[in-house]
Amino acid sequence: MKEIVLDTETTGLSTKDGHRIVEIGCIELDNLIPTKNVFHCYLNPQRKVSQSALKVHGYTDEFLSDKKKFIEIADDFLNFIEGKKIIIHNAEFDIGHLNNELSLIKKENISKVNVVDTLEIARNKFPGSSTSLDALCKRYRIDNSKRKKHTALIDCELLSKVYINLIDQKEPIFQFQKDVKKNTVDLNINKIYSKKIVKLTEDEINDHKDFLKKELKKNFF
Secondary structure, three states: OEEEEEEEEEOOOOHHHOOOEEEEEEEEEEOOEEEEEEEEEEEOOOOOOOHHHHHHHOOOHHHHOOOEOHHHHHHHHHHHHOOOEEEEOOHHHHHHHHHHHHHHOOOOOOOHHHEEEHHHHHHHHOOOOOOOHHHHHHHOOOOOOOOOOOOHHHHHHHHHHHHHHHOOOOOOOOOOEEEOOOOEEEOOOOOOOOOOOOOOOHHHHHHHHHHHHHHOOOOOO
């Protein structure tokens, strides 16, 4: 199953105050394993970045001034996420800003049906505890030392690891891909692993049979 871990950075908190998106980051997962497919862009929000947001991500008005506008990347972004489950930490915020941008250019909003909010999962799993991304990284011993500022791709990378732990899937999913032309089963060794299979020797098998014949005759109860 392919999923998209998504994060945005904005000029401020509320779309009601006219705040816009300045960065979008997406990492694709295939059966919980990151693929090489990544979507990332900085955006010209066509307004000033608030001081509070500047402290969070550090993107200045000057830095963003020559970046593309949302309307220029909208189709590529929508194609990237199409038909995939979207994983977001605090989905209400990101989806709210994305749908605001889509509404401004008269495009259909993103449905929340395919969105998984890791913040909700964390709150249900750890009631009363801090459920920020940093707190969850600390809980699961995920190295977040690169997170000096909030940047979309770094946050996506960290969230992908947090998500795997939140759903109690700490190991890669075992998946075979059939090569139809060669009529063989191909295992992608770079992404998937298996535990070593130890075969019993003939002597070990015979010893086990002898043990069963002798010991099972005893009444242990």
